[in-house]
Amino acid sequence: MATIDIKAMRRFINSPVDFTTHIIGATPDAAQRAIMESVAKNQMTSVRSGHGIGKSAVESWLVLWFLCTRPYPKIPCTAPTDHQLKDILWAEIAKWIRHSRTLENVIVWTQERVYLKGHAKEWFAVARTATKPDALQGFHAEHILYIIDEASGVDDDRFEPVLGSLSTPGAKLLMCGNPTRLTGFFHDSHTKNRAQYSTFHVDGRKSRRVSQDFINTIIEMYGENSDVFRVRVSGDFPKALPDSFIPMEWCERQSEADRPTREPSRIDIGVDVARFGDDSSVIAPVRDKTLQDEPDIYHHNDTMEIAGYTIAAIRQYASIETVREIYVKIDCDGLGVGVYDRLREQREEIQNSINDKRREAAEQNDTDPVPFLLEVYECHFGGEGGTVSPDDPVEYANSTGVMWGTVREALRKQTLVLWHDDRQITQLSNRRYSINSAGRIELERKEAMKKRGIQSPDIADALALAMYDPVQSDWSIDF
Structure with missing residues (x-):
């Protein structure tokens, strides 16, 4: 049975960027590197961004990094819908496992969880849709990484067990998403509770991954002052008053x-x-x-x-x-x-x-x-x-x-x-x-x-x- 060399992997325990480069074979851009380094150094990281900046890739790389560099970790991952969780994040994880011969030999991917071979019950990442009230409950381990994708759409009560688990020194939280709402846990992490987090704002206009054609189309169709532009391109929260759909x-x-x-x-x-x-x-x-x-x-x-x-x-x-x-x-x-x-x-x-x-x-x-x-x-x-x-x-x-x-x-x-x-x-x-x-x-x-x-x-x-x-x-x- 193939196993992972934990001792060899421990050199990456605080270096997710190096892990991604040498083990996964991917090259993060500057914004992605900064987010990954923050997760390594800080307990709570919150990222608001425009569309298409590569946040799903970052999340998948961090899942695999955490899974390979710590003994018996648990990585609960959630998003507001099955589509966001299974079709995007979970598919992204599968892609990068296939991309790495090292990971392909030791990591098992299924529709519900990703785990170290031979340790399906104790060494894993798991997909839990946030529509379920107990989505993030019941996880206990020395090393826990919570991944909350499209966090602006996750109800506040889903975060309660996360806050309880974060009392453990080895527990970490990464929230990412388009800033779609002016209320809620994710909004608070960038406003009144900002001091408790390492926060990032990634503007799509500054990302090489976002095409200028996409940006120009949004501007042409909705305008630079619209909420569509703010949320989908610049990664800003909507204005206090909603826009009229048709001017x-x-x-x-x-x-x-x-x-x-x-x-x-x-x-x-x-x-x-x-x-x-x-x-x-x-x-x-x-x-x-x-x-x-x-x-x-x-x-x-x-x-x-x-x-x-x-x-x-x-x-x-x-x-x-x-x-x-x-x-x-x-x-x-x-x-x-x-x-x-x-x-x-x-x-x-x-x-x-x-x-x-x-x-x-x-x-x-x-x-x-x-x-x-x-x-x-x-x-x-x-x-x-x-x-x-x-x-x-x-x-x-x-x-x-x-x-x-x-x-x-x-x-x-x-x-x-x-x-x-x-x-x-x-x-x-x-x-x-x-x-x-x-x-x-x-x-x-x-x-x-x-x-x-x-x-x-x-x-x-x-x-x-x-x-x-x-x-x-x-x-x-x-x-």
């Missing part, structure tokens, strides 16, 4: 822009159905994803009436000879499901009747008919998140962000002309956003907006639905 000047500019006069080939209709008495149901049509027509606003939530109004809008736009396709997207989180069901029921009949009329007209005029397609989509605010486009540098926490992000991008690039409506400008420009613990954009909830005196953004939501292209499963079958 008012963009909304005003695109509400006053010249309206194109060409006939459309495609119509997208967003339907937001009121769920509460003071909300409005809105039908928002957009031509060719470039020109918003006047939305229809109804102050009631009778689903059959809203379905009827939507069908009337479909037939009105289908009467434009150049229109080849209409896509209707309905918010189905509440009463909208009734509107969706009715339109799905009527879809084929509506489509066929429009095509019949076009064929009759074409025969009379001795021309070829323009074929017509009608699609009806079920949409959900708060569904799965993602990015607006493959090259978008920031992900959204849920589909609300993706929908609104689509509108934001169109306004930023000036490809969408809005119907001039002060209510819509107010709704679009008054919704705030924050950066969650995973570095994803999260839009303000409607309940929070109402507490600030902002009405439900029904018109803006309908526009977001119209501009959104729902992801459809390849295997779905139309009956």
Whole structure:
């Protein structure tokens, strides 16, 4: 059985940088070296940084260093989500074990723990997601290293057992993450409790690992004064007051822009159905994803009436000879499901009747008919998140962000002309956003907006639905 030569490794006990260079075969940059040296010298180290500066590599190198230079160590590692812990940090550890013939012979990597061969129960690093209340409890050893990744997103009560263990002289703590929150244990380590820690601030603009293209894209899309830039690039905490997701000047500019006069080939209709008495149901049509027509606003939530109004809008736009396709997207989180069901029921009949009329007209005029397609989509605010486009540098926490992000991008690039409506400008420009613990954009909830005196953004939501292209499963079958 392969074993590790502890005596040989003890020369690296206070030199994680040398261990990384000679045993792992990696070359840390200046910021990474400083962080590693701090962990060797200090009990508690806290690092706030922008995105992509190589902190996962630092954490993985330190796990392997601590595992190899101390007898019977325990290294609890945690992060807010399984993705952050298993897909990023744990995968990074596996990569560097494979990179070193020495480590590959003596270290065993599994999905849950990394350990010295023959010592799975007593000489290990373990992955524990921070969503579990006891994630960091029950670890007792002379040598303990706690690794807290994306620490800004870890609840404060998860740190209580860590503080208890740090009374042991051989215990150490490393916290790293984007500084996404203005409260909590991680924030305090850089503010009111800073004297207790060795702290680092790594600005992505000063890291050779962060591409200038990434920085330029963030600046172009969100601005240097935005929280996205502060958190994702400069590694600073957000401002005290949240940013508006869509700047008012963009909304005003695109509400006053010249309206194109060409006939459309495609119509997208967003339907937001009121769920509460003071909300409005809105039908928002957009031509060719470039020109918003006047939305229809109804102050009631009778689903059959809203379905009827939507069908009337479909037939009105289908009467434009150049229109080849209409896509209707309905918010189905509440009463909208009734509107969706009715339109799905009527879809084929509506489509066929429009095509019949076009064929009759074409025969009379001795021309070829323009074929017509009608699609009806079920949409959900708060569904799965993602990015607006493959090259978008920031992900959204849920589909609300993706929908609104689509509108934001169109306004930023000036490809969408809005119907001039002060209510819509107010709704679009008054919704705030924050950066969650995973570095994803999260839009303000409607309940929070109402507490600030902002009405439900029904018109803006309908526009977001119209501009959104729902992801459809390849295997779905139309009956």
